[in-house]
């Protein structure tokens with residue numbers, strides 16, 4: 001007989017740490033967790049809630065933005081505390097859940113004098129037995145050091161007496177204190193810790209309710225807190241055995257969902273099953289039909305070895321028409337041996353060839369339409385993304401139908417999608433509406449990918465170039481002819497190349513530059529801090545836009561010259577030059593967003609903590625000292641925990657790790673603190689099951705498997721550009737940033753290839769423009785007209801409770817200067 005694991009219901013208040021708590025529960029206890037949002041309409045009636053709760057051994061009321069006194073912030077949590085005696089079941093509140101419990105039973109919710117977000121504190125707990133001799137949940141627990149994420153705190157009566165007590169005070173007879181964080185226990189002399197005593201654990205005197213105000217799941221909370229979770233569940237189970245009146249039942253439908261989302265490929269399959277008519281031959285086969293054996297596509301590859309360092313600009317200029325569309329992803333710091341360590345330097349550069357002739361995919365948020373532009377055929381086709389479950393299921397299936405298994409194993413990219421997505425696409429994915437006052441005034445793509453069949457990969461470590469083409473195996477001769485002619489051009493280019501290539505004069509003149517006003521930016525920092533103090537956000541990545549108006553000689557965009565100059569001045573592992581459809585991007589981003597391998601191992605590298613290089617801070621050691629402070633570490637930690645949550649949402653419990661935490665890296669003009677978060681996408685079926693599965697079952701599992709695209713879709717917009725919790729923070733930022741679109745800035749640029757791999761950078765330290773903003777205006781002498789274009793440069797930084805307006809403004813200006821200096 002199969003005994004199923006006890007179920008726990010996790011109530012999610014739209015937090016960015018929820019999946020980490022679910023992972024903690026599933027890996028510490030022998031349980032399975034289902035989750036539900038605080039405002040799920042399916043549980044609107046008491047009867048529905050009651051029917052749902054029957055399935056569970058216990059409930060966890062999670063953390064979240066906002067205030068426990070606001071109905072909309074806590075939703076069904078409040079109804080849990082109000083359950084009738086016969087309906088009761090054990091509950092653990094965490095953070096917002098803790099505050100909600102305390103508020104319900106007489107506690108007063110106050111603002112902390114100094115919000116504590118991502119701050120690590122020592123916790124003083126009552127020990128195994130409370131004052132009345134009752135067993136607590138702290139038995140066998142040593143010293144806890146735990147991360148706090150809170151702006152608010154609860155006063156249960158002790159604030160008056162100013163003494164740590166283990167007994168309830170008069171105003172809250174039902175709330176028994178179990179643990180405190182005290183200012184005398186803080187690790188460093190930290191100006192942010194201003195409250196003497198903060199209550200961080202309670203239990204209800206008579207009901208099976210416990211709660212923690214600290215975050216047991218944070219990467220920086222020590223292992224001791226796992227024992228607290230074990231103890232809690234032991235007591236919860238004991239209570240269930242002895243006191244529970246409504247027995248646990250598996251009957252009836254269950255609304256709680258798995259924390260991991262359904263895979264994109266499975267969403268696609270489901271849509272097709274619902275509406276088999278879509279499988280109509282033409283459109284379906286064009287997009288998703290699999291090639292048969294004879295037309296099997298492989299990645300033809302030729303390796304060309306070079307003696308000297310390879311200059312990417314020289315290489316592309318020799319073989320491409322630079323006036324046409326381009327996609328160049330360059331490790332422009334590959335040969336910068338004097339700056340930073342080896343792992344800061346990128347190794348490969350990847351160049352899409354003949355991009356202007358490639359099929360281009362465009363999607364604008366809110367339209368439900370994927371447009372394919374086929375330059376070779378001179379046609380444009382449009383599909384309704386709803387037929388396929390959305391834009392991401394479409395992309396995932398399109399790529400999956402073109403999987404290639406044969407190619408050069410040394411090359412990181414064989415061909416496939418290359419392109420960008422905007423910040424606003426990410427916002428759509430987390431249901432954040434755009435707040436622009438006038439509504440969206442354009443229909444520019446928020447996702448633009450080219451399907452790249454010919455490419456060039458440079459391995460800067462080995463000084464080799466891989467020339468590649470996706471084509472049927474049988475097309476060998478045709479491919480060979482193309483490669484022969486290109487090889488000659490490439491060799492000539494490298495012989496004449498100058499490394500580093502000279503920066504060219506930029507053929508433009510600046511008409512105007514509109515930079516953010518310092519006082520306005522500083523007031524926005526204060527507005528962010530006000531949202532942090534009220535408990536609505538823990539950290540906000542505030543950004544601003546600079547607009548540059550250029551005049552230029554007719555039909556020569558200065559973008560390529562701008563790129564060549566920027567890549568030399570700000571060499572970075574994720575430089576990119578894109579001219580794709582109506583957008584042009586010039587970027588020297590140091591930040592990897594996400595990469596994944598063909599076997600599903602994913603890496604995210606959030607960057608938080610920036611120091612400008614100067615004569616006073618010129619070494620890594622000096623920068624480390626500056627970044628080794630609670631403010632900077634808290635900024636980084638919060639995003640690490642957020643990224644872990646995003647990854648858990650696809651990889652599942654137990655499959656996410658943090659191999660590097662808060663490491664300082666050196667770049668040309670800045671030092672950056674980064675962390676590395678890894679995740680392993682689970683295989684379609686457990687390997688040991690293979691011998692028991694039929695071919696059809698294996699096929700079906702493969703059809704529904706997760707890929708790196710699931711992680712990409714689940715993690716946008718990049719957490720390092722939003723703050724935490726992501727959704728509420730993005731809404732607040734929409735407001736504070738005045739609804740101005742970030743566009744390509746704060747989005748991602750990169751590739752996902754036919755072998756099942758991907759690599760994306762966060763689009764920062766960049767500039768971009770759209771063709772529809774180009775104008776013709778009167779020239780200087782007002783007689784002849786001249787062409788003008790508008791470039792946008794975004795810059796910003798994370799605001800926390802510990803920020804200062806001037807400090808943040810200077811940090812933003814430091815980041816802006818790298819790009820803006822091109823025009824000065």
Ligand SMILES: C=C(O[C@@H]1C=C(C(=O)O)C=C[C@H]1O)C(=O)O
Pocket residue numbers: 541543591607608609610720721762764765794795796797798815
């Ligand atoms: C917002 C920017 O950068 C982001 C913010 C950082 C920070 O707050 O330290 C660091 C890297 C980026 O994730 C920017 O470059 O404009």
Ligand SMILES: NC(=O)CC[C@H](N)C(=O)O
Pocket residue numbers: 062063064065066067094095096097099149150151152153534535536
């Ligand atoms: N992490 C949380 O749940 C935070 C709760 C609440 N919004 C606060 O800031 O105090």
